[in-house]
Amino acid sequence: MKKLQLLLALVLPVLGASAQSKMDQDREAIKSLAGFYKVTFNYAETFSPDDDYKFHERHRSSAKEWAVILEDSPKKIVIQHLLVMRGDSMIIKHWREDWTYEDPQILVYDKNDTWKKVTLSANDIKGKWTQKVYQVDDSPRYQAIGTWVHVDGRHQWQSNADSPLPRREYTERSDYNVLNRGNMLYLTPKGWMFEQDNKKILRTESGDKLLAMEKGMEEFIKTDPKSFGYAQTWWKQQQNFWKDARETWDAIFAANNVIKLTSKVDNKLLYEQFFALGDQSVKENWSSAKNKEGIRKIILAYLAKG
Numbered sequence: 144m145k146k147l148q149l150l151l152a153l154v155l156p157v158l159g160a161s162a163q164s165k166m167d168q169d170r171e172a173i174k175s176l177a178g179f180y181k182v183t184f185n186y187a188e189t190f191s192p193d194d195d196y197k198f199h200e201r202h203r204s205s206a207k208e209w210a211v212i213l214e215d216s217p218k219k220i221v222i223q224h225l226l227v228m229r230g231d232s233m234i235i236k237h238w239r240e241d242w243t244y245e246d247p248q249i250l251v252y253d254k255n256d257t258w259k260k261v262t263l264s265a266n267d268i269k270g271k272w273t274q275k276v277y278q279v280d281d282s283p284r285y286q287a288i289g290t291w292v293h294v295d296g297r298h299q300w301q302s303n304a305d306s307p308l309p310r311r312e313y314t315e316r317s318d319y320n321v322l323n324r325g326n327m328l329y330l331t332p333k334g335w336m337f338e339q340d341n342k343k344i345l346r347t348e349s350g351d352k353l354l355a356m357e358k359g360m361e362e363f364i365k366t367d368p369k370s371f372g373y374a375q376t377w378w379k380q381q382q383n384f385w386k387d388a389r390e391t392w393d394a395i396f397a398a399n400n401v402i403k404l405t406s407k408v409d410n411k412l413l414y415e416q417f418f419a420l421g422d423q424s425v426k427e428n429w430s431s432a433k434n435k436e437g438i439r440k441i442i443l444a445y446l447a448k449g
Contacts, residue, residue, distance in 0.1 A: 174220060176363075179388035182207070184205065185359075189357060191354065210223070222239065223378075224237040231344070238277060241277070245270070250402065254321050267288070276289050277392075278416045280388075280413050287302035287344060302326050321343075365418055405447050
């Protein structure tokens with residue numbers, strides 16, 4: 144008995160240190176996604192089961208992007224991306240990613256701007272991180288679960304999730320309504336890579352039909368922070384409004400098992416309403432309470448009933 148106690152006394156601290164080391168590696172990898180970057184976007188359709196399908200043109204573009212950490216707690220890291228255009232004279236609040244550890248609830252995309260809340264088992268989430276990706280107006284986009292792997296000097300995370308059409312095709316195509324995303328993130332000596340193996344799917348009541356497959360490569364290369372001066376000033380002015388937006392959305396998510404959004408209200412997209420309200424809030428120095436009142440009113444106008 145004494146030998147067993149001695150063995151446990153020696154082994155348990157080592158196991159605890161090992162688990163903590165893995166957690167620390169995960170957190171450091173996630174935080175490495177933040178920074179100042181030049182980003183290149185490359186997408187190409189690669190395969191279709193339909194011999195008559197006409198492949199769409201490849202998409203290539205580039206931009207500068209600042210990814211700033213908004214929250215850093217042991218089991219949650221929030222990173223906001225800001226798109227920097229026209230040198231450093233035009234800023235667009237871009238996508239946001241919330242990383243949560245062993246999170247039991249996610250929003251799963253169905254189709255036609257509808258997400259459904261799903262509760263996962265302890266086995267499903269053990270040791271895993273959820274990446275919750277949000278649109279420019281902080282409405283949901285997709286949420287995916289995966290395990291960070293650190294081996295042979297490689298740090299990567301892989302997942303699969305359904306999402307709406309990407310913005311590069313959202314207003315141009317109606318031949319499919321779900322993008323099934325095969326996502327892989329991995330760190331590189333110059334920054335990080337977001338590699339995708341996507342399936343473009345037409346989802347109907349009778350099931351899913353594969354339209355085409357697509358390869359995506361988004362490369363984030365670290366660049367000089369000096370060219371992001373206005374972006375940092377802009378975000379300092381806007382950040383309180385968007386904090387209120389996140390908190391208002393969180394309350395909406397908590398109160399609804401299904402989120403279904405209407406595409407336009409008064410012929411305006413949701414993000415147009417949010418951007419205008421954010422600018423007005425900064426200009427008139429609104430309080431948090433007034434921000435949340437205006438934000439909630441906008442969200443409810445776009446939240447479809449039933």
